[in-house]
Amino acid sequence: MRLPAVMRTTAARLSALYLLLFAICATVLVVYVTSLSVRILTVQTRDAIVEEVADLGRAYRRGGLATLVRVLDMRSRQPGANLYLLAGPTGQILSGNVEALQPGVLDHSGWTERPFTYDRYGDAQRSRGGKHTAVAQVIELPNAMKLLVGRDLGEPERFRTVVRRALMAALGMMGLGALLIWYFVGRRALKRIDNVSEASRQIMAGDLNQRLPVSGAGDEFDRLSSNLNRMLDRINALNEGLKQVSDNIAHDLKTPLTRLRNRAEAALADVSDEAASRAALEQTIAESDQLIRTFNAILMISRLEAGYSAESLDEIDLSAILADVVELYEPLAEDCGVELTAEASDDVSVVGNRELVGQALSNIIDNAIKYSSEAEAPKVKVSLKREGDGARIVVQDTGPGIPPEDRERATERFVRLEPSRSQPGSGLGLSLAKAVMKFHGGSLELDGAGEGLSVAMTFPARKKG
C-alpha cells in the first residue's frame, strides 16, 4: 500500500509518530490526575460525613429523637447543607432535606455501596428533573428508624470536569506547540538533506566538480557532507589518474602497433625474399609478444591497485624467494659482465604472495642489471634483513642512479627516465613492483646514497592474529 505523498516525507512521518506518542502520554496523565483528585475529594467527603454522624449521635444521646430532629432540621436549612434524612421503620420520610431517594438505599446500614440519586426539597423548581448523586452513611436507630447522612457528589464531579478540561487544554496547546516547533526544526534539517541529494543528483548528471553544501555549523550534516566531498575529491583524483594512464597506454601502445603494422606492410611489399619476410614475421611475433606482456603488466597493476583478494596471502619464505630469483638472474648477470651477489639472513618469512614478490624482485634485479651493465666493474648486490617483525630487501647497483627529483616519477606507469628509451622494457617494471609492495602493506623506496641506485622493498610487521 502506498502512503499519500505527504506521508512519504520523513518530516511528516516523524511528526505523526510524535503526535501519537504525545497523545498517549497526555491521556495517561489526565486519567491519572483526575482519578487522584477525585479520590482525595472522596476521602474528604467521607471524613465530613463521619464527623456529622458523630455530632448527630451525640445530639441523639443527649436529647433523644426530638433533639435529633431539631438538629437535623436546623442543619438542613443551612446553605450548602449536607443531606439529612430520618425515615420511619417502613421507609417513609419523616424529616430532613431529601424529598425522594433511589429505592433500596436505606436497606443496608453503613456506607452506601455506590453513589445514589436523590431529590432535594425545592430542587424540582430549580433544575427540572435533574437528579443529584451522593454518597451517604445509613444508621439504624434503636427504634428501627433510619438516619441517613450524606453529601452531594456534585462538587467532586464538577471539580473533576474542571481539572480534566484544564489539563486537556494545556496538553493540547503543548502538543500543538511542540508539533509545530518540531515540524519546522525537522523540516529545516530535512531540507538540508534535500539539498545534499540535489547536489548529488547534479554530480551524477556529470558535473563532477560540484560539491555538497557545507553550512559551516560543524554538525553531523556538515561532517557527512565534507566526508562525501573528500570522497568525491578522491574519485576525481582516481579519475584523473585513470585518464593519465589511458593516455599513456594509448601513447605507448601506438608506437609498437605502428611499428608492427609497418613491418607487416614492408614484408608484404617484398614477398620475393623469403628469408626477409620470414624474419619480418618473426619480428612481428616478438613485437606482439611484447605487447601482450605490456597488457598483462597493466592488468596486473590494476588488479593489485584494486585490491587483490586476501586469500592469495600466505606465509612466504623471503630468503628462498631471494635465492630463487638471484639464481634465475645469475647467468644473465654474468653474460652482461655484472657481478650479482646476494647476502641474506636465513628463514626470513612474511605474509605475502610468493608469485608477486618473486615477480617484483625479478623486475628490480632485471632493472639493476640492465642499467648498471654499462658501468665499469658493475655490481648488483641484493640483501635481505629482518627489520623488527618485518623485513627489507635492498637491491643496490652501481649504475647511473636516478636523481632525487625523478625518483618519485620513476615508479609511475610507463615512465622511462632515459629519453632515448634505448633499453628494452615496458616502463612498467618498477610500477608493478611498487603496486606489489603496496598490496603487501609495505613500500618501495628508491634511494641513491653513494653510487648507483638502491631499491628497498620494505615488508611491514605482520599483523597479530
Next chain:
Amino acid sequence: MKILLIEDDREAAEYLKKAFFEAGHIADIAPDGETGFNLADNGSYDVYVVDRLLPRRDGLSVISELRAKGDTTPALVLSALGEVDDRVTGLRAGGDDYLTKPYAFSELLARVEVLRRRVGAKDVETRYVVGDLELDRLTHQVRRAGQEITLQPREFRLLEYLMRNAGKVVTRTMLLEHVWDYHFDPQTNVIDVHISRLRGKIEKGFDSPVLHTVRGAGYMLRAE
C-alpha cells in the same frame, strides 16, 4: 591429436581451429558450456581447451563434472582473468594447465601438446633417452655418447623437463613454471641465458645439436 575447444568467441574459435589444423591437430568447437559438456561426455578427445566464462554453463563446472564422471582427459583452462587465485581455482576444479588471455598461439599449442604427452606414463620413468643423450632421474647422472656431463641442480631440472617433453616445443613461461615454479612472465632473456649455458654443456664437444631454438615460440629437445 583430437582437441575439444569450448570457446564462445566464434572468431577466436575458428582461428584456433585453423591454427590447430595447420599444426596437425583436429579441433571441434563447442560454443557454450552445455554443448561442450555433451560433446566431451560422448566423444573421445585427447585434450580439452576450455574457456572459463561461457554462456549457459561456466568452464570450470564443465571440467569438474567431467572429472566427477571419471574423465581424466587433460584440460587447459583459458581465461581473461589472470590472478594467482584464478589459476589456483582453475587447477583445483580439475584443470591441468591454465593460460591467461591474451596469449600467443604458440604458447597454447606448446602447452596443449605437452598436456597430451602427460597422459603417457613418462612421469614415472626413471630414465630419459634422446638420441645419444641420457638422463637418469635416480642417480642424477647425465651422459652424452657415454661421456658424463656435470650439471648444476637447476640445469639438471631444466634438462629433465626438456627431455620429458622431447620433440615438443616448450615455451619460456612453461620452463619458468616447471623448473623454477614461478608463474610470472620472465622479463627479457633470463631463460635464454640458462638455456645457452645448458646448451654449452650438452652440445659443446659433440658433433650434433640436440637443444633447438624454435623462433617465436621456445625450445625443443630433439635428436637429429
